[in-house]
Amino acid sequence: MSTDVPPRRRYVKVRPVEPRDFPGIIALCERTYPGSPPWSASQLSRHLEIFPEGQLVAVDRGQDVVGYAASLIVYWNDYAMDAPWKEFTDGGLFTNHDPVLGRTLYGAEVMVHPEIRGSGIGGKLYEARRALAERLGLLRIRAGARLRGYAKHAERMSAEEYVRRVARGSLRDPTLSFQLNRGFHVLAVVPGYLKYDAESLGWAAVIEWINPAVATAAELAAVPRW
Numbered sequence: 001m002s003t004d005v006p007p008r009r010r011y012v013k014v015r016p017v018e019p020r021d022f023p024g025i026i027a028l029c030e031r032t033y034p035g036s037p038p039w040s041a042s043q044l045s046r047h048l049e050i051f052p053e054g055q056l057v058a059v060d061r062g063q064d065v066v067g068y069a070a071s072l073i074v075y076w077n078d079y080a081m082d083a084p085w086k087e088f089t090d091g092g093l094f095t096n097h098d099p100v101l102g103r104t105l106y107g108a109e110v111m112v113h114p115e116i117r118g119s120g121i122g123g124k125l126y127e128a129r130r131a132l133a134e135r136l137g138l139l140r141i142r143a144g145a146r147l148r149g150y151a152k153h154a155e156r157m158s159a160e161e162y163v164r165r166v167a168r169g170s171l172r173d174p175t176l177s178f179q180l181n182r183g184f185h186v187l188a189v190v191p192g193y194l195k196y197d198a199e200s201l202g203w204a205a206v207i208e209w210i211n212p213a214v215a216t217a218a219e220l221a222a223v224p225r226w
């Protein structure tokens with residue numbers, strides 16, 4: 001991908017995933033998580049069969065995939081707060097998608113091409129995800145935010161302390177700060193979320209955005225303070 005165009009001036013469009021996007025999504029995964037197996041075409045096509053509206057890409061003018069966000073609907077009571085990513089996504093297959101009982105849109109994946117991060121593409125994917133939750137009348141969006149900057153601080157502080165500092169703005173985490181700036185708050189800090197993730201050492205913050213059009217006053221008041 002050329003980096004001639006300054007990030008701020010890049011055109012991108014967010015739209016639902018189509019099968020022609022699969023090679024681009026796989027290449028993006030390989031760039032984002034080198035050394036980890038990327039999504040396979042058969043997993044991606046399963047996601048499209050199960051919940052097509054929940055699968056989004058950001059594409060540039062040439063229809064190259066520069067960003068990707070995958071979601072499913074879960075019935076939250078089926079899961080422990082500290083369940084790992086594998087459980088929330090049924091090992092990445094999304095066969096646990098439950099649009100009947102579920103009121104929670106679960107953010108299973110979000111990634112932007114490393115060369116053009118910081119140009120608003122992640123924000124656009126998050127806006128589209130929020131619009132989806134609103135359109136479907138869901139109560140909330142939840143996700144595990146892997147604590148990408150934590151390994152560098154792990155000798156000096158616990159993961160909880162790290163999250164507290166990120167939430168208060170005295171530290172910046174490349175993922176969690178982005179999410180907190182988009183209306184999410186932290187519910188819990190959990191170990192073992194992505195077991196082999198060296199940057200987070202497996203730690204994640206369970207994060208939530210509440211749909212104010214659907215939430216009760218009690219649900220809105222229950223938002224924890226970090």
Ligand SMILES: CC(C)(COP(=O)(O)OP(=O)(O)OC[C@H]1O[C@@H](n2cnc3c(N)ncnc32)[C@H](O)[C@@H]1OP(=O)(O)O)[C@@H](O)C(=O)NCCC(=O)NCCS
Nearest residue numbers: 110111112117118119120121122123144145146175178181
């Ligand atoms: C998290 C992620 C999707 C954000 O995507 P993005 O396109 O960089 O997001 P945006 O440009 O909309 O916002 C990034 C924020 O970082 C700031 N930023 C500035 N320069 C930046 C840079 N060079 N790189 C990244 N972010 C930068 C932006 O100004 C923005 O700040 P804000 O939150 O105060 O608005 C992206 O960093 C990513 O793909 N990370 C790797 C995968 C990952 O960890 N996913 C999350 C799994 S839980």
